[in-house]
Amino acid sequence: MSHAAASASGSESRALVLQEFGTLPLLVKRPVPEPMPGHTLVRMEAATVAHLDLNVLDGRFGILPDLPSVPGTQGSGIVLASATHPEGALVRLRGEGLGLSREGAWAEHVLVPDAAVEVMPEGTDAALACIYFSPVGTAWTAVHPIAQVRPGERVIVTGASGAVGAMAVQLAARAGAEVVGVVGRPAKLLHVPAPAKALLASNLSEAAIGGKADVLIDTVGGAVLRDALALVRPRGRAALLGYTAGRELTLDLADFFLADVSLLPVNMISRGREVAADVARLLQELASGALTLPYESYALEDLGQAVNRLRTGEAVGKVVLEFSAGVG
Numbered sequence: 001m002s003h004a005a006a007s008a009s010g011s012e013s014r015a016l017v018l019q020e021f022g023t024l025p026l027l028v029k030r031p032v033p034e035p036m037p038g039h040t041l042v043r044m045e046a047a048t049v050a051h052l053d054l055n056v057l058d059g060r061f062g063i064l065p066d067l068p069s070v071p072g073t074q075g076s077g078i079v080l081a082s083a084t085h086p087e088g089a090l091v092r093l094r095g096e097g098l099g100l101s102r103e104g105a106w107a108e109h110v111l112v113p114d115a116a117v118e119v120m121p122e123g124t125d126a127a128l129a130c131i132y133f134s135p136v137g138t139a140w141t142a143v144h145p146i147a148q149v150r151p152g153e154r155v156i157v158t159g160a161s162g163a164v165g166a167m168a169v170q171l172a173a174r175a176g177a178e179v180v181g182v183v184g185r186p187a188k189l190l191h192v193p194a195p196a197k198a199l200l201a202s203n204l205s206e207a208a209i210g211g212k213a214d215v216l217i218d219t220v221g222g223a224v225l226r227d228a229l230a231l232v233r234p235r236g237r238a239a240l241l242g243y244t245a246g247r248e249l250t251l252d253l254a255d256f257f258l259a260d261v262s263l264l265p266v267n268m269i270s271r272g273r274e275v276a277a278d279v280a281r282l283l284q285e286l287a288s289g290a291l292t293l294p295y296e297s298y299a300l301e302d303l304g305q306a307v308n309r310l311r312t313g314e315a316v317g318k319v320v321l322e323f324s325a326g327v328g
């Protein structure tokens with residue numbers, strides 16, 4: 001066991017523990033987990049508060065933990081003890097039922113299966129390490145393999161200040177497209193990345209975007225999707241990937257044939273592996289500042305505020321819990 005692991009062993013550590021679905025986890029002190037074969041002990045630096053985590057808190061997901069349990073499906077931290085991963089390395093934690101069928105990342109120290117651990121390139125920012133994969137992978141998949149955005153095309157991105165939306169705006173612009181970023185509330189207009197034209201969903205019209213669009217990348221669903229879809233030209237493409245604003249879309253088949261727009265689902269469960277190398281390359285660009293991924297960060301004791309920002313849709317980009325440095 002490393003010096004850091006030995007000094008953490010037997011000491012106390014803070015954790016957010018969910019006692020009952022439909023409530024917020026309570027911040028409690030408990031012993032640092034003991035190292036175990038096949039597992040990695042990590043001192044957490046950051047953890048994501050994601051829509052999936054909210055579903056777990058609410059007890060509304062197909063896989064739920066036995067309570068009490070620590071939520072948190074993704075995080076990042078420093079390895080304290082592991083037979084598989086280098087001690088002292090910054091790692092990303094995900095998968096293997098983390099925060100679902102087993103305890104998750106909302107704790108200062110976590111013990112996770114080795115397979116849930118991925119070592120990050122040296123110098124990666126800890127918050128970035130826990131948030132980048134899904135938005136970058138999803139945006140890349142939508143813009144490139146799915147919508148195949150080409151130079152000179154006009155692209156509408158909805159939810160353009162969100163994590164996936166902001167990344168899709170930047171990647172479509174890099175592909176040479178003229179991008180219109182659509183947001184739901186005025187406060188978000190300022191957060192649409194340049195060089196996109198920022199527009200309120202309530203002001204969306206063919207005149208406002210300068211003609212029909214070639215491509216729609218929709219991250220919100222619901223009425224925003226319905227309205228934006230009407231602005232895509234015949235033989236255009238619409239990549240659909242989210243439904244925070246509503247999960248139903250009504251299609252009049254006659255109108256659908258007439259509109260002649262391809263509706264293309266983005267499914268990162270099936271596409272994640274295919275884009276892993278592109279995502280790794282883009283992480284370097286995030287680290288250098290060539291691309292930006294918005295996020296808001298909160299202390300463990302401010303979980304309620306973090307959850308509220310995400311639930312109300314007021315949050316700009318990802319929501320992250322950042323743990324105080326130097327514990328353990």
Ligand SMILES: NC(=O)c1ccc[n+]([C@@H]2O[C@H](COP(=O)([O-])OP(=O)(O)OC[C@H]3O[C@@H](n4cnc5c(N)ncnc54)[C@H](OP(=O)(O)O)[C@@H]3O)[C@@H](O)[C@H]2O)c1
Nearest residue numbers: 159162163164183184241242243244245266267268313317
């Ligand atoms: N298909 C896939 O494989 C895949 C992969 C990753 C993510 N996703 C989904 O993609 C969507 C976007 O992810 P993200 O990480 O970019 O999320 P995010 O940062 O939270 O952005 C979501 C955006 O949705 C808009 N929104 C509209 N109605 C909302 C409501 N009732 N509550 C919250 N937000 C609302 C908000 O923008 P305005 O305020 O401008 O309306 C917000 O910026 C999510 O639904 C996520 O589950 C899908």
